[in-house]
Amino acid sequence: MHTDEPAAPAPRRDRRDRTLRSDLRAMLPDLAIALLVTASVYGILHWRIDNGTSDTALVMPFMADAAANWPYWLSQAFGWSALLWSWVTVLFGLLVGGSRPAWIRLRPATIERLHRTTSLTVIALIFAHALVLSWDSGNDLLGAFVPGLYSHAPGRFAVAIGVIAFWLALPMGLTYYVRNRMGPRLWRMTHRFIIVVYVLGIWHTFLWGTNVWFTGGLRTVLWVMQIPVALLFLWRLLYPARRGERVPWRPSEWSAGLSARDVGSLVLRLGAAAVVVALLVVIATGNTGGADREDYPKTSTSDGGGHDHHGDHEGHDHSGHGH
Ligand code: HEM
Numbered sequence: 001m002h003t004d005e006p007a008a009p010a011p012r013r014d015r016r017d018r019t020l021r022s023d024l025r026a027m028l029p030d031l032a033i034a035l036l037v038t039a040s041v042y043g044i045l046h047w048r049i050d051n052g053t054s055d056t057a058l059v060m061p062f063m064a065d066a067a068a069n070w071p072y073w074l075s076q077a078f079g080w081s082a083l084l085w086s087w088v089t090v091l092f093g094l095l096v097g098g099s100r101p102a103w104i105r106l107r108p109a110t111i112e113r114l115h116r117t118t119s120l121t122v123i124a125l126i127f128a129h130a131l132v133l134s135w136d137s138g139n140d141l142l143g144a145f146v147p148g149l150y151s152h153a154p155g156r157f158a159v160a161i162g163v164i165a166f167w168l169a170l171p172m173g174l175t176y177y178v179r180n181r182m183g184p185r186l187w188r189m190t191h192r193f194i195i196v197v198y199v200l201g202i203w204h205t206f207l208w209g210t211n212v213w214f215t216g217g218l219r220t221v222l223w224v225m226q227i228p229v230a231l232l233f234l235w236r237l238l239y240p241a242r243r244g245e246r247v248p249w250r251p252s253e254w255s256a257g258l259s260a261r262d263v264g265s266l267v268l269r270l271g272a273a274a275v276v277v278a279l280l281v282v283i284a285t286g287n288t289g290g291a292d293r294e295d296y297p298k299t300s301t302s303d304g305g306g307h308d309h310h311g312d313h314e315g316h317d318h319s320g321h322g323h
Helices: 012-016 020-026 028-050 055-059 070-097 108-136 141-145 155-182 184-208 217-238 251-256 260-285
Strands: none
Touching: 020 028, 020 108, 020 155, 028 055, 028 070, 028 108, 070 108, 070 184, 070 217, 108 141, 108 155, 141 155, 155 184, 184 217, 217 260
């Protein structure tokens, strides 16, 4: 093609590829894998209850009947696949916004497509996580979808941030399909804040996930999983894909002076670097905010008011666990 020819309009197929309907179709294989993962997690949770190694049953002994409480275990399983998929989609998203590190071989268009399909899968998985939970609490849809209505203190806040994450994910993600109507710049600006959804999901899990209740094990793994996210976030800020987003972060570039925007962006980059350091400190010191397993059975009471999942059970007293 001659370089002086006017830019050809995007091929029709390309434009079609970006509608909600075609992305919903494209997400089906991804969703199928996510459902398989959910089923496997459900199997593991069930097996752990049956062989007496379930941390959830330790925190909430009244839940130890795996068959009777199956919606709760299924909801937990959807929670884990939602978390895993949101981890993956955030990594893809950061690779879309930043220049690709040389060792990543995937084409930008492939990364973007994977980001779109995995994001849609995340929304479906969070929805399933909450919907199945509502079956467990006597079809309490309001409890599962209105922040602050599920459970009692101290669980109310922990669950509410998960619910808020869900409601934020919808407009911040799905407005992609009307971005031309709302203005691509505005869309890009608002979509950037979707990282908040991920942080809320992780925070919610650390606060209320009974399989990551105790120090060590899966709780540490969850902390470690945040390192690539934080590193890629920092990388995306330092090396954005769009030249316009580039800020002079090397001191050698500062001789021409810095605008207020540059200073703000530098502070953001410093903050991101501080997050990486903080994560490393948390992991190195083992100070992950979990409960102490050794203490737990000793503090067990039947009138504790602890992790009561829908208010009609007496909770496990977990005061002093550090959550
Ligand atoms: C409408 C939104 C949400 C509701 C009502 C909700 C509710 C809950 C509840 C009650 C638990 C406690 C289960 C337990 O005993 O461990 C929980 C755990 C969990 N949630 Fe959510 N959540 C929501 C959103 C989210 C989001 C956005 C994510 C992440 C993307 C997430 C991931 C998880 C995970 C991984 C667990 C841990 C399960 C376990 O300990 O095995 N949830 N959620």
